[in-house]
Amino acid sequence: MLTRHDKILAIAIILVAILGFVFYTSFSGDEERQNRIVIEAMGEVVQVIPMDQLEPGKEIPITGPLGDSILEMGEDKVRLVDSPCPDHLCVYMGWISRPGEIIVCLPNMVMVRVEGEQEPERDGITR
Amino acid sequence: MSKTKKMVQLSLLVAVGIALHVFEAMLPALNVLPIPGAKLGLANIVTLLTLVFLGYREALGVVLLRSLLASLVAGTFLTTTFYLSFAGALGSGLVMGLLYLFSRGRFSLVGISICGAVAHNVSQLLVAALLIQQAGIFMYLPYLLLFALPTGYFTGLVVRYLLRYSSLGFNTVDKRASYNKSMN
Incomplete structure (x- = not known):
């Protein structure tokens, strides 16, 4: 059956x-796992807010070429509540909370995204 | 062995490999596991058989052709799936071939099969890390390693029993093959 080297190999793999x-x-601390909100305007990062420092109900303006887009904070989530853009797609996007999710307002050149180490949920698997 | 005969044998082995590869892709059972990427490695059986019957270079050729053609059958050619599969095939083929040539019987076919499964996972993760530009994906390796052990064992056993009960019409020129046979 298994040779001696086979057994050593198997044990080595398990080890x-x-x-x-x-x-x-042991090497993944809480800080790395902490998700954060990254706000970009006109291609530059203007603010990074760790998820646990969000103040629900608070609104902050993000200044773009057309004016101020208003970001509202919620419990571990954010959304744009107002924007000077014509179509308001960014507002209709609603709340975002999971890593990888993103709100983009092209006319006002504003981008809000959630970053984090945590693996985003899979939409599907093909193989 | 005549050239034609060898060509036919190689073609048959590639065909069986493709069939197993595609069949395995259709198995639903493994999709239940929370480990995407973990699979049985049924096609590995063919690689090992080629290694025993025909040799190192042929085995590498069969495994690469199989991966290429199976991706055409499955419709994943030149997609991420294909690159991952191809890298896995290349890695496991190389490692199993080298082990078979140079381990001088220290590892049984089961051991070689397990090494092949591990090499498959490692080379896939390497390519995946290159594709997504993140080395973090290697945290995934322990899960795959634990899974490679039983699946590699299983495919190794299949080959062992295949060899014990039938030479499948191959006249093995390789002395190591008969050695392996007697050892089993």
């Missing part, structure tokens, strides 16, 4: 896997 788990769990 490496366990070491990998340990390494990963």
